[in-house]
Amino acid sequence: MTFDFDTVLERHGTGSTKWSRYPADVLPMWVADMDFSAPSVIIDALHKRLEHPMLGYSVAQDDLRAAIVADLWSKYAWRVEPQQIVFLPGVEPGFNMALHALVEPQQNVVVQVPNYPPLRNAPGHWQLNKVELPFDPVNGEFHTPLAALREALQGGGALLLSNPHNPLGKVFDRQELKAVADICLEQDAWIISDEIHAELCFDGRVHIPTASLSPEIAERTITLMSASKAFNIAGLKTSFAIIQNAKVRERVNSARAGMVDSVNALGLEATRAAYSEAGPWLEALKVYLQANRDYLVEAVNSRLPGITMTVPQGTYLAWLDCSGLGLDDPQGFFLKEAKVGLSAGLDFGDDAGQFVRLNFGCPRALLEEGIARMERSLKARG
Numbered sequence: 001m002t003f004d005f006d007t008v009l010e011r012h013g014t015g016s017t018k019w020s021r022y023p024a025d026v027l028p029m030w031v032a033d034m035d036f037s038a039p040s041v042i043i044d045a046l047h048k049r050l051e052h053p054m055l056g057y058s059v060a061q062d063d064l065r066a067a068i069v070a071d072l073w074s075k076y077a078w079r080v081e082p083q084q085i086v087f088l089p090g091v092e093p094g095f096n097m098a099l100h101a102l103v104e105p106q107q108n109v110v111v112q113v114p115n116y117p118p119l120r121n122a123p124g125h126w127q128l129n130k131v132e133l134p135f136d137p138v139n140g141e142f143h144t145p146l147a148a149l150r151e152a153l154q155g156g157g158a159l160l161l162s163n164p165h166n167p168l169g170k171v172f173d174r175q176e177l178k179a180v181a182d183i184c185l186e187q188d189a190w191i192i193s194d195e196i197h198a199e200l201c202f203d204g205r206v207h208i209p210t211a212s213l214s215p216e217i218a219e220r221t222i223t224l225m226s227a228s229k230a231f232n233i234a235g236l237k238t239s240f241a242i243i244q245n246a247k248v249r250e251r252v253n254s255a256r257a258g259m260v261d262s263v264n265a266l267g268l269e270a271t272r273a274a275y276s277e278a279g280p281w282l283e284a285l286k287v288y289l290q291a292n293r294d295y296l297v298e299a300v301n302s303r304l305p306g307i308t309m310t311v312p313q314g315t316y317l318a319w320l321d322c323s324g325l326g327l328d329d330p331q332g333f334f335l336k337e338a339k340v341g342l343s344a345g346l347d348f349g350d351d352a353g354q355f356v357r358l359n360f361g362c363p364r365a366l367l368e369e370g371i372a373r374m375e376r377s378l379k380a381r382g
Helices: 040-050 062-076 091-102 117-125 146-152 174-186 215-219 246-254 265-277 279-303 330-338 364-381
Strands: 085-088 108-113 129-134 136-138 141-143 158-162 190-194 221-225 239-242 317-321 355-359
Touching (some): 040 265, 091 117, 091 158, 091 190, 091 239, 129 146, 158 174, 174 190, 174 215, 215 221, 279 317, 279 364, 330 355
Parallel strands (some): 108 158, 158 190, 190 221
Antiparallel strands (some): 221 239, 317 355
16 A cells, blocks of 8 residues: 655645744744645545534544554553543643642652753643753763752652653653653652654654553553644644543543643544554655655755754654854744744753754655755855
8 A cells, every 4th residue: 555745735825833834935844743644544534524414522432442542552562441541632731731730839840851842831831840851962862861850850740751752853762761760650750741753763663651661650650642743633633641540530630620621523533543544554654754854864964064963763853953053043044044944942942042943744845845945045154
């Protein structure tokens, strides 16, 4: 079975957040939204659902819960029960609900930086103490400073974990993940694990859900997942939390507090189709994304002098180090001079001003266009 990831689809005028932020002459490569059609089996499932003319409030059906349970077992050998799944209109509401429900005002919330801006900002919504913990870069990889993590979590609190990591593309291996989780258990801290990019790992890697490490770790872990990134259906606003501790599940779910609503009917149906029918499409997508990643790595090394990058192990996001360019504002430079819209590094960390994030989840022609524009802008500097 073959799938088309090369066709460039016109997205101007569709209400796309990604393609609406900048003028039409700017190529947007910023937000984590791929420029591929959603799998045809999902589109077909939505058409079929729309044959029924009622679009009232909806709840997850047994077949959706069963599809998620089967998918988690098939991909990760992780056994969960249907009732342990809490449906949400996004991962972001999920980690905010968990913080609100579980962390006391005097406790710390640790965020490894650089990190996804909503994760960085979440502790501030609840007036919680945020500790930003930088990774240790070693030989092109990023490691968690375990001693510093242990110190930051004294007295409990929570770790906001991003795995696979956004924006570094880091996929935690079992040894490091277990060491991190064991420290959280030792300090009676919660693990709030954003695993939205779980399906998108490269070079044969397989994601390890934090809660799958042991029953004891599962008792203190809130896992947040979604079909939105891997199957490119983020606009349908559907995700889920897996909370295996029943009492914790009740506490977190109660933190909706009139702010976090139920999930829409089409998002639920798209998620069911994704996990039960779109597996072949996902496998083909990962092959395409890995080839795009390799194409970008080669281009950075050979065509974009002054820029370096660590090879992403997962996601479709590249973290570009522009410190060799001598620019005050790399994101602003490429926006103005190359007409390429990238994510600014400062959104991900106070020390990340020399970085930009680039989304390579797009047809190869668009990736090459973005690289070529950046290459021309650097040559024009002389």
